Amino acid sequence: MADDEAAKSLSALLNGIAQKVYYNNTEVTEEQLRGELYPELPPEEFRALHERMAGLLKSIATADMDHAQLEAFLTAQTKRQGGGGVTAEQAAALSRFWKSQRARVRESLLARSRWEPGLRGLSWRVDLQTAASRGDAGHSGPVALVELELGRAGQDSEFVCLEFDEAKVNHVLKKMADIQKSIDGFVHRA
Known part of the structure; x- marks a missing residue:
């Protein structure tokens, strides 16, 4: 049951990061995400987790990774030694998130890159x-x-x-x- 809760919290964190970074939802803040999803985590540890997940999402979104690229990228991230890698559970959450949100994130990035008129x-x-x-x-x-x-x-x-x-x-x-x-x-x- 604890693993299920951890997966839900991580999925919610990824969605919160996407809301803030890609969907321009200014109501979502790092403090709010920590308070709602990881209240027991010290602020420094949450900040590190938040920055790592935001950085990984940025890499995935910038490259507009397809399924094969995403799997190769996440496999490489799980094999990294030290604090820069991800766990298998985090990789699975990133994969689920990207499969469901790729089109929306891509459209958001395209909209930002257009000049008006x-x-x-x-x-x-x-x-x-x-x-x-x-x-x-x-x-x-x-x-x-x-x-x-x-x-x-x-x-x-x-x-x-x-x-x-x-x-x-x-x-x-x-x-x-x-x-x-x-x-x-x-x-x-x-």
């Missing part, structure tokens, strides 16, 4: 404008027309229309190449 759509075309159609005897040439569909979750889209001549298109392409070069440099350093 987001780009919902993009359409473009190139028009060839002649001097006669512009009323400008000195300029004729291609013009790129770009329409961006922007929106926030749960709201109607807004549309922005941009017009670029050849020089502006080349400038945008150069800036995008610079961005790609920066990203590549960062990825290769990491």
Whole structure:
């Protein structure tokens, strides 16, 4: 019976950590979790358990581990010597938690990583404008027309229309190449 209670307390702790970290429930606090789930545990020991479980959940969630990856990760954690590993019971609780909460945690992480407003759509075309159609005897040439569909979750889209001549298109392409070069440099350093 004691093992059953320990498993329930650990499952509740994992759910509490998820509520606080991934589901933005500000009512859940570390002190509240300790008081409700582990009142007999000294604060330092609870803090260590809390930090270890939060760290393991972060590793699992960041990697969005599938079943095989999760099992391999938890097996490695149970074999660790010292205070950084987990017991077989803790590994089982982590596995049960992740199987039931993976989709929800993943959606929470994705929602946090989205910029608002987001780009919902993009359409473009190139028009060839002649001097006669512009009323400008000195300029004729291609013009790129770009329409961006922007929106926030749960709201109607807004549309922005941009017009670029050849020089502006080349400038945008150069800036995008610079961005790609920066990203590549960062990825290769990491």
